[in-house]
Amino acid sequence: xxxxxxxxxxxxxxxxxxxxxxxxxxxxxxxxxxxxxxxxxxxxxxxxxxxxxxxxxxxxxxxxxxxxxxxxxxxxxxxxxxxxxxxxxxxxxxxxxxxxxxxxxxxxxxxxxxxxxxxxxxxxxxxxxxxxxxxxxxxxxxxxxxxxxxxxxxx
Amino acid sequence: xxxxxxxxxxxxxxxxxxxxxxxxxxxxxxxxxxxxxxxxxxxxxxxxxxxxxxxxxxxxxxxxxxxxxxxxxxxxxxxxxxxxxxxxxxxxxxxxxxxxxxxxxxxxxxxxxxxxxxxxxxxxxxxxxxxxxxxxxxxxxxxxxxxxxxxxxxxxx
Numbered sequence: 001x002x003x004x005x006x007x008x009x010x011x012x013x014x015x016x017x018x019x020x021x022x023x024x025x026x027x028x029x030x031x032x033x034x035x036x037x038x039x040x041x042x043x044x045x046x047x048x049x050x051x052x053x054x055x056x057x058x059x060x061x062x063x064x065x066x067x068x069x070x071x072x073x074x075x076x077x078x079x080x081x082x083x084x085x086x087x088x089x090x091x092x093x094x095x096x097x098x099x100x101x102x103x104x105x106x107x108x109x110x111x112x113x114x115x116x117x118x119x120x121x122x123x124x125x126x127x128x129x130x131x132x133x134x135x136x137x138x139x140x141x142x143x144x145x146x147x148x149x150x151x152x153x154x155x
Numbered sequence: 156x157x158x159x160x161x162x163x164x165x166x167x168x169x170x171x172x173x174x175x176x177x178x179x180x181x182x183x184x185x186x187x188x189x190x191x192x193x194x195x196x197x198x199x200x201x202x203x204x205x206x207x208x209x210x211x212x213x214x215x216x217x218x219x220x221x222x223x224x225x226x227x228x229x230x231x232x233x234x235x236x237x238x239x240x241x242x243x244x245x246x247x248x249x250x251x252x253x254x255x256x257x258x259x260x261x262x263x264x265x266x267x268x269x270x271x272x273x274x275x276x277x278x279x280x281x282x283x284x285x286x287x288x289x290x291x292x293x294x295x296x297x298x299x300x301x302x303x304x305x306x307x308x309x310x311x312x
Contacts (some may be wrong), residue, residue, distance in 0.1 A: 030193045034206050041202045043193055048248075054249030059249065067252050068240040071233035095232050097260040105252050128277065 010089035013079050014073045014121065014128040014153040022117040022130075024082040028073040032108040035065045057117075059081040059118065060105055067102040070112070070145045074134045091153035099148040104138070111139045119148065172298045175270065182289045182312060187247050188275040191238050195230055203234040229264040238273045239293055239308055246275075247310035254286065257294070259306030270298040275308065287312045 039049050044066050047054040055063040076095070082088045106112065113136070120131035134147040189267035197217070199296040203213050212219035213229060236259055245249040265271060268307040272295070279290040 011208075037202060038206045041199050041206060042237040042241065044237065044244065046244050048242065048244070048252075050277070060252075064252065066237070066240055067244065067255060068233075068237040071237060075209065075233060077209070077211075095261065097258070098233070099258045100256070102252055102255040102257075117186060 007082070009086050009088045011090040011155060012083070013090060014130065015154045017118050017121055017130060019118055019121060022115075023079045024084070026073065026078060026082045026116075027111060028078075028114070028116045029111045030065060030069055030072070030108060031105060034072070035069065035108040038069060039066060042066065042068070044068075059146075063108065064105040065108050065110070067106070067145070068100070069106050069117065070100070070102075070147060073112065074114055074116075074136065074147045074149075076151060077151050079114065079132060082153050089151065090153055090155035094152045094154075097147060097154055098152075099151045102144075103144040103146065104142050104144045106132050106138070106144050110144075112144065113137050113139075128155075178238075178272055182277055182280065184277055184279060186277040188242050188273075188291065191242050191273040193238060193271045193273075195265055195267055195271060197228060200228060200234070200267065202228050207231065207233070208267075219285045225264055225266075229266055230269075232261050235261075235265050235271065235295060235304055236291065238295065239275070239306065242273060242275055243291070243308050243310055250289075250311040251308075254288070254311030255269055255308065256283070256288075256307065257308045261304055263297075263301055264305045265295075265297065265303050269303075271303065272296050281311065283309060288291050 048058055048064055049066060054064055066081060076089050114134050116132055116134040118135040122129050128152050130151050132149045135143055136145045138144050200214055204210050209231060213223060214231055217228050239257060243255055273293060275291045275293045277289050278292045281290060283287060288311055290307060290309045293306045293308055296300055297303050
């Protein structure tokens with residue numbers, strides 16, 4: 001959810017959102033150092049990410065980044081922070097479930113643009129559910145991944 | 156011993172064109188993927204926070220987190236989710252990286268000191284969007300055998 005300072009950013013409440021509401025595009029450069037650190041943290045040590053020779057044999061033409069690298073920049077707090085002024089999910093909100101589809105490989109150094117929107121919101125057992133859908137594209141305009149975050153909004 | 160050899164072969168076939176066709180044809184319902192194990196530490200959570208630029212104090216500030224109902228820091232949900240991708244990439248390679256689908260639900264917090272084991276089993280093969288996929292059921296368990304995350308993942312064959 002960003003830095004501690006982000007707690008002074010205004011919350012975006014359930015009532016303020018509408019199905020179909022779009023958030024501004026966000027663009028993220030996936031740096032080589034980040035990929036390297038990410039591989040280490042999540043302990044996903046596949047030669048596809050580090051060994052140029054093995055990666056070429058795989059048919060991808062060179063090293064790639066883990067599919068879940070998109071998780072680093074598609075969480076709801078990132079998407080809401082693109083609003084002007086910046087907003088954030090209300091404190092106490094819970095990210096309950098998540099869907100991803102991995103469509104094309106992502107590479108270290110790729111610049112990824114995420115387009116997101118509210119795909120659903122509803123009350124269930126008195127809880128405020130919000131679904132935020134995100135499509136991620138590389139610099140060539142190819143869709144690399146699709147995500148959907150399902151959260152219970154605190155307010 | 157034979158099982159060990161099978162696992163090694165599976166590891167070896169995570170990439171490489173020659174193995175790719177054999178790798179996908181061998182998928183059998185009931186097959187268990189090589190489990191993934193992780194020891195969660197505050198250092199790793201801090202490193203994940205750096206990668207994701209997500210310094211929410213519930214993850215990185217033990218003093219703040221200690222005063223919450225969690226009584227301590229918890230790992231980022233998307234950090235724990237990522238363990239599945241490593242397993243699926245090793246087993247299915249391109250079929251996961253270009254055609255994989257994941258759907259998970261977080262059920263309990265993961266904390267520093269936890270030992271997480273992720274198990275995955277092929278439960279079905281089916282046509283999704285006109286292409287054949289292997290469907291796996293996944294469960295993340297902590298050292299107390301509590302299910303902390305559950306989900307399904309499918310890879311194109």
